[in-house]
Amino acid sequence: FAALYIGSGGNWAICNRLNLAPRPDGYINSSPVTTTLPVVFYQRGVRITHVVQMADNDATDTLVCRWSNSASTTNYNRADECAGVCSGLPPGTILTGTNCTLSFTLPTANLYYGCALQIEDFYSSSSPNPMSSVPIQFLFYCYTAAAGACATAPSIIGVRPNRACIGVPVGVALTETIEIQTYCPGQTIVDLVTSSPIGMTHSPISNPSPNLWIMTLSWTPIASQAGPQGFCAGAIDNSSLQSAPWCLTYLVDYTSPNLILPQVVQGSASPIGTVFSNQSLFSILATSAVGRPSRNGTNVCFHLDSTNASVLCYDAGYSPNVIYTGYTIVIVTTITWTPGQSYYVTMDSGFASGSVFCHAESAPITDKTFWRFDIWNPALSSTTTTTTTPPTTHTVTSLGTTTTSINTA
Structure with missing residues (x-):
């Protein structure tokens, strides 16, 4: 491979280690899984934060990623793990192993930069040695934006957030929509580079409205695909600018928790109907045990019905005002509601997250009729x-x- 920043014309090596001995809990270990695009495009001279997705079917394991290396006499695998592409990123690159986040700046355009990592699972945070070591190797390509190119690369905006985990049953057809945002006149999406599970099909790219581009994924998982299956995508525009990678983990043969539609009688959510302006406790039930999402930026918001404006939001990733207990989520508000007004509640994807593996996420709730309530107006009631x-x-x-x-x- 001639156009490499480090390792041009040299050899590559890759090393995977499995341990089939029983774990301390008596079970056979499941190795970590990861997914990436083979080549990720980034602009020259721009500081980049890049997250490598990693997950493990053993939900209690501690996952750490590290640089692959050629120290065959001392590393865990006792092998050359990367050969010529070891240390393939420029000086100053930082790897945070606990969440597999890279921070770097690419200095030279029209070159590829090799990234070689090992993802390893430990029985606990105090375990001295990993149980398995899974490699991931891919390339970054550095470019200089062409004259006339949009100053902003396209971005994949949903419907699911990047790095979401989604439970999907075996044999049930799945449809997922990728939405891509462009930002300049004349900027179009010409390709969507993907890494997909076997059997997943992609629709042609459509442009239903200005600056919005759509691709639909279709997939029916089969029994042999049980467990985690990864998907990654990157959108490329007509100036060869690529979006940041957008990756999902599908947990096959597992059903994500879902929030139960509120009912007036024996309801799953409280309160609904008319309440006082000092109402501060809100709760909703899920279809299975739930916990706090593992990703910040997962919000529950209260909106004024007449204008759709958000009047209060909490980030369920960390806010103490959102409490998870069993099948129930409790929201404690700190606002005085306006008498005579109506409000509704929305919840981001993953507001209710499952309790196993990668915490498979509930679907987003954006329908203003799903959970709504009215505030009693004493001026009209006597x-x-x-x-x-x-x-x-x-x-x-x-x-x-x-x-x-x-x-x-």
Whole structure:
């Protein structure tokens, strides 16, 4: 491979180590899994933060990624793990092993930079040695933006957030939508580079509205694919600018928890209907045990129905105002609601996250009719005064009993 920053024309090596001995808990170990695009494009001279996705079917394991190396007499694998592409990124590159995050700047355009990593699983954070070592090797390509190119590369904006984990049953058709945002007149999406599970198909790229591009994924997982399956995508525009990678983990043969639609009678959410302006406790049930999402930026928001404006949001990734207990999520608010107004609640993908593996995520809730409530207005509700002046009240006499009904229209 001639155009490499380090290792041009040299050899490559890759090393994978499995341990089939029983773990301390008596089970056979499951190795970590990871997914990436083979080549990721980044602009020259721009500081980059790049996260490598890693997951493990043994939910309690501690995962760490490290640089592959050629120290065959001292490294865990006792082998040359990367040969000519060891240390393939420029000086000043930082690797944070606990979340496999790279921070670097590519100095020279029109070159490829090799990245060789080992992802290893430890039984606990105090274990001295990993149980397995899984390699991942890929390339970064450095470019200089062409004259006339948009100053902003395209971005994949949803529907799921980057690095989401999604449970999918075996034999059930899955449809996933990739939405791509462009930012300049004349900027178009010409390709979507993907790394996909076997059997997944992609629709042609469509452009349903200005600056929005769509691709639909279709896939029916089979029994032999049970466990984690990775997907990554990168959108490329007509100036060869590439979006940051967007990756998902599909957990096959597992159903994600879902939030139960609130009902007026024996409801799964509380409160609904009319409440007082000092209402501060809100709760909702899921279909299975849930926990806090592993990713910050997973919000629950309260919106004013008349304008759709957000009046209060909490990040469920860390906020103490969002409490997870069993099947129930409790939200403690610190706001005085406006009398006479109506509100509704939205929840991001993963607001309810499963308790196993990569914490498979609930679907996002954006429908304003899913969970809504009204605030009692005392100015329009009173039973202390009876008057015969229409249309405020109507007085009906029957069997010696007088009933006053209030017209709040």
